[in-house]
Amino acid sequence: MTGYIAKIKKISKQILDEGTVDMVIGFRKGTLALMNEPCFAKTSKAVDDFVWDGNCGINLANYLTSRKEKIGIIAKGCDSRNIITHIIENKIDRDQLFIIGVPCKGMLDRHLLSAKFPDEILNVSESEDAVIIKGADYEETLPRKEVLQENCSVCIHRNPVIYDELAADLVEEQADLDRFEAVRKIEALNAEDKWQYFEDLLATCIRCYACRNACPLCYCPTCFVDESKPQWVGKGQDTTDIRTFHFLRAFHDAGRCTDCGACVRACPMGIDVRMFTKKLEKDCFESFGWEAGLSLDARPPLDTFNPDDPNDFIL
Amino acid sequence: MEHMGIEPGRIQFSWVSSAESTKFVKVVNEVTESIKALGPLKHFVKAKAKVV
Incomplete structure (x- = not known):
């Protein structure tokens, strides 16, 4: 995947020289x-700074909101789906x-790697199947597959859905995955354990809103x-307010989220x-057969209705 | 809401036309009863700020 950069x-x-776009x-x-x-x-000349590797997990569609100029944009599968959402x-x-368009083979999980190597990681290099992690006094090679972001390891849309030109040949999509295994695990818990699961999940949240700012959907x-x-939600560190922020943000992303993982990153x-x-x-997906972008x-689905829409939640 | 740990049955939806007054009364009574049976909400309650 690191070989894409020459073509990019x-x-x-x-496109910059020909004046097709004002910026890339x-x-x-x-x-x-x-x-x-x-x-x-x-x-x-500025294009010389461009790089492409497994650390390009930020979603670039985030920077398109309400722009007026002509823009060239580099898009992985998930970015392209968010570009479609932006256009819609x-x-x-x-x-x-x-x-x-950049066919993607998954991005590296920075949280996982930082946890694995408590001493600061100074350099990361990649080949097709391996990642070499270097610190001040260590060097280790890991299989690339094992250090991917979780959303990438369950991704079934690695290839861009929309593009004008491709930076490489399309890659094979992953199949036979249980994309929702993690969700099903939570669904199997009883109400009290569910509550506790999310309580523990959010215990360290400092409400910096980085997740919101990185999200291409959060453009209000x-x-x-x-x-x-009115003040919809308290601004402090009260656990109720923290949870209100997270679950309402999720609701705002319903039917729009492409699971790009920018929030987690x-x-x-x-x-x-x-x-x-x-x-x-x-x-x-289960109620409306919908995948965003x-x-x-x-x-x-939240923009339209159909007489056959499921309504068994109504008493 | 249920997914994050609010008890099943705590939140209910119904569709009542403005012409269905009897249904409205029935729904309100049923909801009140079932919520009473669940008892007070344990989670998602904010303590009131203390006034000294």
Whole structure:
């Protein structure tokens, strides 16, 4: 996957030089290992900073909201699905975009790796199947498959759904996965254990809102947690308020979440906030056969109705 | 809500037309009874701020 970069740079330079787009959004090396950062290249010279590896887990669709210029964007499977969601929700025009599709083989789980190596990781390099982790006084090689983000290991849309040009040949999609195994485990608990599960999950939340800020769906001009008239939710560290923030945010993402994992990657405390959104993804799939961001022509389930919609929850 | 640990039956939905007054009364009575049987809500309750 690291071999894609030459083609990514070539396409980016070409569309910038030809004036097809005003800028290209990609990734450059971050200041810390495992953390590549978004890069907005407006000249073909700036494209030289671009990188591509397993640390490009941030969802770039997040930077498209209400932009006016013509934009080239590098899109993995999940980014492309969020781009479709953005187009459906009128946050950007398809005509404004030149999408450079990148078939993805999964991103590295930075929380897992940091936990595995308590001494700071200074450098990470990758081959097709292995990851080499280097610190001040250690070096270890791990199989790539074992250190992927959880959302990537259960991903069935690795290839971009929408693109103008591909940076590499399409990859084989994963099959025979139980995508919702983790959710089913929670569903099997009784009410008290469920409560406790989420209580423990959120115990370390500091309400920095990094999950919200990294999420391409969270583009409201004023988020409900920031409103003060009326104040929907308390602003402190009360556990009820923390939980209200997380579960309401998940509800706002119902039928829209593509399980890109940007929220989990952004979380400084390593909380698996996907456990809220994943349940809604499962419900949408089971009730409406819906997966977000697969087509420009289908309306999302919460945006439309059908006489056959399940309504057995109504007494 | 049930997924995150609120007891089943605590939240109920019903569809009552403005012309269905008897159904409305029936639903309200049933909901009140079943919630009373569940007892007070244990979770998701915020303690009131103490006024000194």
